[in-house]
Amino acid sequence: EGIDNVDYVIAVISKSSIQSEWVKRELDVAMNIEIEQKEVFVLPILIDDVDLPGFLKGKLFADFRNNEFYDKELEKVLQKLGPAQEPPSYTKEEFEKLKTEYEEAKAFVDFYLHTTEQHMKIKSEQRSPEVQSKIDKANIEYPEFVHINNAYAFEVGGIVVTLNYLLWALDKSIKRGGHPLEALLTIENKWLETQIMLKAYSDYLRLD
The missing domain is CATH 3.40.50.10140 (Toll/interleukin-1 receptor homology (TIR) domain)
Known part of the structure; x- marks a missing residue:
């Protein structure tokens, strides 16, 4: 669009x-x-x-x-x-309102970025070198998913679930009527992590 x-x-x-x-x-x-x-x-x-x-x-x-x-x-x-468009003119009151809205939006974005960075740092510190190595490998193959994988990738049943792996498993589940990953997610109660990762992917698609 x-x-x-x-x-x-x-x-x-x-x-x-x-x-x-x-x-x-x-x-x-x-x-x-x-x-x-x-x-x-x-x-x-x-x-x-x-x-x-x-x-x-x-x-x-x-x-x-x-x-x-x-x-x-x-x-x-x-x-x-071609030539740039002429910028719109604002009254002093309109400009002050825009300035306030901008500052509020910037504060929200700064808070979101700080929170995300802290979350990624905590997740990274909690992961074993083996798990992080598999995430790094996925990031090389799918660089567009780096931020989502770093923030939300998780382990279930010895499998490192990155976004690319999750999307692949979901595709197999739809085509074949099921996938072993679903059973592991249920057994280890990891559906919330799955939903969070898919929500991040949905936000990524909307922004792009």
């Missing part, structure tokens, strides 16, 4: 982004829109020494790998995007 409401999609191609399944999914949607509209919609920008994905080859719009040409490449991007 968000992509449908923009004039262009700037695809920042880096070592991290080309490994992200979420980025690949969004680019796939954007490329389909470009094909339907029959006009340039996706603007790939290169910031690391990596090969462009196959569907973006020949479409490189700007190259920021060399600082010597940074200003020139930036100017190219700005010209393509």
